[in-house]
Amino acid sequence: MTDLRKRSLIKAAAASALAGSLLMACGKKEEAAPAPAPAPAAAEAPKPEPIKAAWVYVGPVGNAGWSFAHDLGRKAVEEKFGAEVVTTFVESVPEGADAERVIRDLAQQGNQIIFATSFGFMEPMLKVAADFPNVKFEHATGYKTAPNMRIYDASFYQDTYLAGVIAGTMTKSNTLGYVGSFPIPEVLRNLNAYTLGAQSVNPKITVKTVWVNTWFDPPKETEAAQSLINQGADVLLQNTDSTAVLETAERNGKFAFGWDSDMSAFAPNAHLASAVVYWGPYYIQAIEELKAGTWASKRTVWGVKEGLNDLIKVSDKVPAETVAKLDEIKAGMKAGTFEVFNGPIMDNTGKEVLAAGAVGDQDWRDKVNFFVKGIEGKVPAGN
Template structure:
């Protein structure tokens, strides 16, 4: 017979191991805007909720919203690491350097940064291939505009935004050679009043289709008030747009978050640069307006299908920049690395990039 003390020790160890086995994986999220922005942060939070639903009590999630890009971000990310989170997702371009610094300090935690390019042994990157949805947007906008003038509300002059502006222009130009794309830079991701002012300023210049790289539905609402078209950003915004809603380009992060957390659980995760697009259902084009003609709708669907099947890449040469310099040879598609560093407008764009 074992001594009583041995039995007690064995029972204690067994209970401890049982508790450890039942401890959920802790997953933290950092958002640049409020979860109620109905755009970028809102969609990331839907992905977080889908993660909880999928794994049940195997995961425990937390989030911090309205985090400024800079010192606040680094403090927030570090607090999540110190709180014992096993995986931390940081969801804005300006979080890249703070995420990289904190990742170096906590090598046992897995960090994932959205839209950036810096990686490490415990730091990966991910983004949605929004330019695919933007090219489809350009196709639809080029077909419905009556003034041949589109407007783009841009947040910050980073490669993601620049390549999406180019994608809209290329998609529109393909179906409407007379197209012009005007751009207003607002230097914010989320500011409904500023976004609405930008939309109205563009419409005052003859724009009749508003496209945005900001996160509130304010531009779409402004377009509806003036009888023009608007495009939903990041989430399905058709309920805000009324007759103005042309389509929405939706980011569905749930598949990526579920797959990533599962790979960490399995011990199979490795740092990588993930790009998810239309073929992965990470980018979805939804709510195409019933006001389009059958011919217009068929054209939009045809472009989507060709991208989905990998038959067409929006950035396939020949492509020249504004100065006329050949940037992409005929028949060659830009690589992820080239797209990740895009800092030039395509030929035909009349707008100028901020310095």
């Protein structure tokens, strides 16, 4: 075969192959481009760990009184914040070395904020606060602070003034009784306010006192209340935490007041009203400040104006004109126009302790160490 013939056959084969390829390409469906791979889902931000908050109570929670009122405040925190806050409490903690051990243990457990709810917890909390600078410490009723420890308090003296107005109206003997815990300023100003309130409607009032040197001890409180009744007191007020004083008045056919929380159910015949404190609003604010990073060491004292204190469940035995007077005084307290400690005020030795025209401000109230005119006896030594 000649070279020319070979070249002709090769060209013919190449042309045939090319034609076949074009036919196959024309007869095949065009395939869609593959879809891009989906972007990976964004990872959810991890939920913040709940705040751990703890409370230390000087007495049992029970169903009335000081520790019960604070525990209602703790429950208000749980209701407000839900799973954002985990709360715990330790009850019946004695003031002193045991308190330091309990507060330290709560700090070591990772609680970010700890509330100690009795005056005698102040020094133990200060010690623990120095060792845990990243924990926030809050102390009820004290006066000492630290960079990570602050103070909160209620104006119970406003409640006791209102109770005094009722007592001065209801007494038949003109002798009132007062069961005191410790003769410290917060308790003395409550006693003095009670007396001033009673004298505002009945200048003949005198007040007898018995001091039990404890916050919660029902047998001691019962004994003190009975002693006052035996001395002629027919209306009793307490600065202790159980229902014992009120129940003792009930058994003796006398009158008394609930303290710290609504105690009307425990002695329906004796109960004239209950001096209460609502801690929930303060505790909620403290947690909100911790969450927002705005918590700062300071002293907070709230009262009737802020809705922390009140005198509730006034008995229908109290005359309508007295109830109207209470409403008027409360309105003044809320507006900031009514002051309980308004001079001149004399102590029971005749010494002027607040000049005419002067008002007992917070600094003055913090230093109360006397009985006003009308209270029998002397302030116990050691105050």
